[in-house]
Amino acid sequence: MKQLSLAIASLAMISGAAGAIAATKVNWQSVTVTLPTPGGFYSGPNATLLNANCVTCHTAGFVERQPTLSAATWTVEVTKMKNAYGAPLQDADIPTIVQALVAMQAK
Numbered sequence: 001m002k003q004l005s006l007a008i009a010s011l012a013m014i015s016g017a018a019g020a021i022a023a024t025k026v027n028w029q030s031v032t033v034t035l036p037t038p039g040g041f042y043s044g045p046n047a048t049l050l051n052a053n054c055v056t057c058h059t060a061g062f063v064e065r066q067p068t069l070s071a072a073t074w075t076v077e078v079t080k081m082k083n084a085y086g087a088p089l090q091d092a093d094i095p096t097i098v099q100a101l102v103a104m105q106a107k
């Protein structure tokens with residue numbers, strides 16, 4: 001019974017709060033935001049692959065700000081994303097991802 005009256009009291013408080021919110025007039029407006037560049041996502045021919053594997057945790061800017069790296073170094077880097085940071089990459093996809101990164105930097 002005590003629980004029931006507590007529940008009723010809580011409900012009364014919630015509906016009271018909802019009433020206060022409903023009484024507040026909200027003026028919704030559109031805003032325009034210019035995102036920083038390099039942007040969040042990859043673009044170009046390999047964008048789909050890289051966006052699928054490499055933007056879960058950080059933006060494409062992490063890659064775009066790197067100096068030109070060899071395929072061997074990118075392999076170490078991508079493997080580090082998987083083993084050290086837990087990126088859900090399939091081992092079989094790593095060579096393709098590395099090729100995409102090398103091709104992106106070659107442009």
Ligand code: HEC
Nearest residue numbers: 053054055056057058062063066078081085086087088097
């Ligand atoms: C599970 C999360 C996660 C995913 C997915 C991920 N990364 Fe990272 N990445 C990190 C973290 C964490 C850092 C380190 C951030 C810091 O030092 O502030 C990082 C840093 C980097 C850096 C900067 C250099 C360095 O080693 O710190 C590069 C380049 C990079 N990631 C590339 C990639 C690429 C390419 C992919 C896709 C294959 C990828 N990341 C996917 C978590 C991730």
